[in-house]
Amino acid sequence: MKRGASVFNRVVMALVFLFLYAPIFLLIIFSFNAGNSNMVWKGFSLHWYGQLFHNRLIMQSVYTTLLVSFLATLIATVAGTFAAIGFYAMRRRWRSPLMTINNIPMMNADIVTGVSLCLLFVAFFGLWENFAVWFNSFGLFRLPTHLSMGFGTMLIAHVTFNIPYVILSIGPKLRQMDKNLIDAAQDLGCTWMQAFWKVVLPEIKPGVISGALTAFTMSIDDFVISYFTAGSSASTLAVTIYGMTKRRVNPQINAVSTLLFVAVLLLLAAVNIREARQERMAAQRQS
Secondary structure (H helix, E strand, O other), rough: HHHHHHHHHHHHHHHHHHHHHHHHHHHHHOOOEOOOOOOOOEEEEOHHHHHHOOOOHHHHHHHHHHHHHHHHHHHHHHHHHHHHHHHHHHOOOHHHHHHHHHHHHHOOOHHHHEEEEEEHHHHHHHHHHHHHHHHOOOOOOOOOOOOOOHHHHHHHEEEEEHHHHHHHHHHHHHHHHHHHHHHHHHHHOOHHHHHHHHHHHHHHHHHHHHHHHHHHHHHHHHOOHHHHHOOOOOOHHHHHHHHHHHOOOHHHHHHHHHHHHHHHHHHHHHHHHHHHHHHHHHHHHHH
């Protein structure tokens, strides 16, 4: 009975993995197709990869995606780290409701977040135009009266929805840390910032790295919020691909998706190898 159940579980697991990864493998295979069909194989070719690297629209979208993801991850990691430390230092009656508020963006639908941020930017631009017209009437110096959504608004939006993930990743590491370490460091002559760099940061570094990787992944993967906050002057890869699929599925999409999939695999492999090496070194020290 147990053997039959084990075989059944393995078959179900194999079917689940086949359902999840078969479309990706199909996409990878047809990215090397000599033809432009996603159904008929016409021979192996790297033609679409060559076309991809000569497509200025896609390459500019890749550059914008990587830039906004890197900057949003950097800003959100720094802000989220200090916010997590601030929450950690609060009393519980204040920390609990604020942590609930922090968790709302993660549970909220992306469409709601995207639309609300879009409306916020539109309202701010309207107020700014009125203020700029009033200020320019004094003749001191001129402020731009017309602002529009673009790279800056998209970056602010990405930072906004990334910070809660960083806080959630660092919080458990702070709770595991001995509260007396900071006081001991300051008693030995460290300033608060020195205590942060020499004591707190090494203790919470795994949480910081995990939060940064989560923020970077969420930023690259985002479509809905970027769609509502990027305007017409900036476009991420997801938005560009969405625009291309409205007309016809270009085989270049298969090529760029394959490259992204391989990049994610390499990143995961590097992280897992690093963690395994650290565990091995820690085991050697204990022995």
